[in-house]
Amino acid sequence: MKDATLPPDPALPPEAALGAGSPRLRTGIVLTVLLACQLMIILDGTVMNVALSRIRSDLHFSATGLSWVGNAYTLVFGGLLLLGGRAGDFLGRRRVFLAGVGVFTAASLLGALAPTAGWLIAARVLQGVGAAMAGPNALALLTSIFTEPKARMRALALYSGMAGAGFAIGLIVGGVLTQWLGWRSVLFINVPLGGLAVVLAARFLPAVPRHPARLDLPGALTATAGVAALVYGFHSAASDGWANATTCLSLLAGAGLVGVLIAVERKAPQPLLPLLLFADRNRAAAYANVFVGYMASIPMLFFLSLYMQDVRGASPLETGVAFLPAAVLMFVLIQWVPRLLKRVGPKPVTLTGSACLVAALLLLTRLTEDTGYFPTVFLAAVLMGCGTGLALMPLSVIVMSEAPPSVAGAAGGTLQTIQQTGTALGLSVLATVFGVASRDATGSPRQLLVTGVTAAFAAAAVMAALTFVGSLAFRRVARGERPVRPSDS
Template identity: 70%
Template sequence: MTTTTLSAPPRADTGSPRVRPGIALVTLLTCQLMIILDVTVMNVALPRIRADLDFSPTGLSWVMDAYTLVFGGLLLLGGRAGDLFGRKRLFLAGTVVFTVASLAGGLAPTAGWLIAARVAQGIGGAMAAPNTLALLTTTFTEPKARIRVLALFSGMSSAGFAVGLLLGGLLTEWLSWRSVLFINVPFGLVVVALALRYLPDAPRRPAALDLPGAVTATASVGALVYGFISAATDGWGNLTTALSLSAGVVLLLAFLVVERRAAAPLLPLHLFADRSRAAAYANMFLGPMAGMSMFFFLTQYLQEVRGMSALATGFAFLPTAVLMFAIIRLIPRLLPRFGPKPLTVIGTLAMLAGLLLLTRLTTDSGYFPLLLAAMVLMGCGIGLAFSPLNVIIMATVPPAEAGAAGGALQTLQQTGGALGLAILVTVFGTAARSASGSPAQVLVSGTTAAFAAAAVIAVLTFLVALTFPKVRQPN
């Protein structure tokens, strides 16, 4: 069996930390997993959080939305700030903020305190996440090593959604909901300690931060994500939804105008000039819209229709998580041999097949065979469809723009997930309101309608995957 040797650049000066590629890789992937877990780890704990802190039914959604809104809105700014002020510095600061906010959230005595802690977590995550990806691409410069670590990063990001549900179920069932936040503290401290000693930092570039771009980018993404959240809770005809989405579109157009004229743009638009990279960015937006909603809807189905506990619900997603992790081990070998197109095409087809199976759910559907088959297809599909995208986007990005490219990638991923969930929750609500029968039958009607809409989005993802050129990555 052949192996790929991880390589890192030599130290820039005698004052730089000693670069140990293996430790640097573990440090960066651990931070990424910690940040991604917080997107889903709270899901299975929400009922107990509501009871403990006396949340209202509508207010409870902000436990998730406060993190998503701030995290998605600040990713571009966090990536570009790392390019200009030092990626290691932003990575460390973001990890510290995230860790302290996790501790504060676990200690929260009131609902408002917990929401404020989740906002702080989003700020820390937006500082650390894009610089995690940028540090990977600038630390591992040899082509084979870069493909391997980017595939690992992608797989860690995708599998983190499923692992979050499993871990959340375990901690909530055995300890308490507070433990899903406390668990971040030891991991955060270890990441900071290792990063201080072993992570290199690319030289900073003497340039002014594109403040007009930062303001319009953050405001546009924030307005769009808030609009999507409002649509999911209040419907597309709600005034707040319409105003937020309209403002987001106007601010997005203003951002593009600013970036075309800026001397040092927050997001260099020429990153989208490459055909493969532009298609990968598109699928990084569409893929989460279709695939990541599975975790949200199936969690409700398993607990409310099938009567599973939080722990059993987490274990139900184990096949998906295991397959995602298995596939990331294969991507570094498959991508140089076949190129991105066959992998993304097969992956999106598998994801589509899994979603179509989920449209067959009934109140009597057992875990075997329908749900297990869908979990297997979704695990294979998400792993194959998403893992090559990070490689395609980041493999040829100039080092000076790695933070901006990584920030754009994660912004599209988070915004796509938020938009997808808003659309599918709206479809769910419309179908549920027109359904009749028991509460379980109504929920199943809404859930299967949502999965049918997700399958339509998966078809769009498949069509974009067909546009990838038939080229192979460098050996």
């Protein structure tokens, strides 16, 4: 049944509906460009982590300044996602997407050429701006272009796979490039890829309908400041603790601004964040699971990477390869998720994935100083891939499949904002658990590290269990009903 809480939408013109009836080559190019850009944006959230030690020595970063190589990107990206998605609804998704990829590519070149620490941080800020313009509009373009149900389900599943596996792939790519070619290659690689994407997108991406409107400026300012304050507060909690004055002030300001945003959006005639997006039960449950799922899964990669390198003595490349089973399984499951959703609906799929995710984290709580890669870490990586593939990848499909074209950008921007905020909160909570556990333990430095890491995995398992609870909220599918149905565009 179509979501009656959202306004009806104008039909897409035939030339925009590439998912139904256009030449296969052109459809493939469109999908490849959008997915490649999404992967490039996600990679830049993690790929720099592996290179931080070399960046610090090369550009003479201070210990506190080095954290801004990552924070500058995530703060700006997270803070501007809602605005970037809604701008695409009003100004044209193709136009905003192309501009975003162009800005991201130019910023990558500037960062690769950075002679000073300040230069690199400024480039990372600019990358965040470009990513916030391109990311939500890539997702909105997928739903607007691929209108045939089967094609849309497959495109959204591939997109979700890129979003999930991109974090693991970032560690692999970062390890390979940093070890063989140096840290600047991590940014340089975006230049030819981004340039090619701009050329192909300009040639093959169709223009989809714009929805004439005025920008909700109060909502834009409140949302940008509120999300940025929350993300900064969570990052500050991870490094300086929850009792730190900056942490407390940032989180209080962020929470207050989110409250103001909700009040503003209730009265806005054309809101930046349409609150009716949360009126549909399945979409609201999917948003909730995105938040708690990314709280547990992405920080898990960070702590497992820490264990591999600082306890087991693995190189950055070896650490990246350790995540390969998870990444491979995510891509394999891409082919099955649309069929599973169509056949049984979201509840059984996400419940199974949540159970796998919890099992992976519980297995990692058994790590010791002498635990080898086989079988414990390998099995955990396999369960992690299955869990992420089944619990988190379907959520983008659920959120976007029935989002009308007029709010697709807002729906995509909200999805990615929740993703970023959940990741930042999860990392800060788990960093606190890690710090308390390792500080209270006794033994060698490696033993203290293992104690902290396993405590963090135990806390992450509790977070992952919340995705199991959230999955129970999905509507049960009646016999003969289509479980996840793309909207009738």
